[in-house]
Amino acid sequence: MFGYVTVNQNELKLKDYDRYRSYYCGLCRVLGKRHGIAGELTLNYDMTFLTILLNGLYERPLKNEQHRCMVHPVKKHDMVFNEVTEYAADMGILLAYYKCLDDIRDDGSMRARAFAMKTRKNAERLIVDYPRQAEAIKKNVEALAAAEDAGEYDLDRIAGFTGNLTAEVFVMQEDEWADELREIGFFLGKFIYLLDAYDDLEKDLKKGEYNPWTPSMKRRDFEALVENTLMMMMSESAKAFEKLPIVQDVDILRNIIYSGVWLKFEAAKKKREEMEEAGR
Numbered sequence: 001m002f003g004y005v006t007v008n009q010n011e012l013k014l015k016d017y018d019r020y021r022s023y024y025c026g027l028c029r030v031l032g033k034r035h036g037i038a039g040e041l042t043l044n045y046d047m048t049f050l051t052i053l054l055n056g057l058y059e060r061p062l063k064n065e066q067h068r069c070m071v072h073p074v075k076k077h078d079m080v081f082n083e084v085t086e087y088a089a090d091m092g093i094l095l096a097y098y099k100c101l102d103d104i105r106d107d108g109s110m111r112a113r114a115f116a117m118k119t120r121k122n123a124e125r126l127i128v129d130y131p132r133q134a135e136a137i138k139k140n141v142e143a144l145a146a147a148e149d150a151g152e153y154d155l156d157r158i159a160g161f162t163g164n165l166t167a168e169v170f171v172m173q174e175d176e177w178a179d180e181l182r183e184i185g186f187f188l189g190k191f192i193y194l195l196d197a198y199d200d201l202e203k204d205l206k207k208g209e210y211n212p213w214t215p216s217m218k219r220r221d222f223e224a225l226v227e228n229t230l231m232m233m234m235s236e237s238a239k240a241f242e243k244l245p246i247v248q249d250v251d252i253l254r255n256i257i258y259s260g261v262w263l264k265f266e267a268a269k270k271k272r273e274e275m276e277e278a279g280r
Helices: 014-040 045-058 083-107 110-129 131-149 155-169 178-199 201-207 214-218 222-241 250-258 260-279
Strands: 063-067 077-081
Touching: 014 045, 014 063, 014 077, 014 083, 014 110, 014 250, 045 083, 045 178, 045 250, 077 083, 083 110, 083 131, 083 155, 110 131, 131 155, 155 178, 178 201, 178 222, 178 260, 201 214, 201 260, 214 222, 222 250, 222 260, 250 260
Parallel strands: none
Antiparallel strands: 063 077
């Protein structure tokens, strides 16, 4: 997960943004309590979205507290959290841990090695606690790495690995809503992978590194291809979301799904346009 699933603050009511921040700060609080400072470093918008989504679906009672933190040491901030938050925090740790293991295999990253060492004990416990999710993350992270090394450029297949692992992460429990949650996660995961690749395209080209969009750059309609592909991914994710009987925080969730996720795309697109202008 890459932190692309965020709110569009400009289109959100002030009370809803405050509510969103309370979920975000609550997740940070839980990460610190369950996994220490290393856990807090995994805080991201994607797991905040998952927290709000699952709370909206299951409506578990939330604890509401106020605390200061390292980032906000002067003023206390509202924080809401519960067992759903704990689940999202644990998933964030598992995702970060397996990503670090992949980075270590890929280039021997010392930073990844240090993080893996700090989180190994907790991660090993989570692997036992969440065998389905852990196996899906491990299996698909490794399959993705192998496919990239082999030069796989089928966009649907290559993005599917991230989709597969995200699908399982989104299912906290096997119940009547598991299929819809898997669909949301699957297509959102594919969207995240392809958007991240689009954002990194110029950097990867300069370094001579793999990027799934590289062969498509020769097309005259490349930018339209990227946008239409991402649109299809989010359309399917949104379709599954609308099947869920969510009322709690639904305005926040719709803001993220229909608007917030596109902020990074617009920023990446603008950056590419500016680079093209400068190169003329």
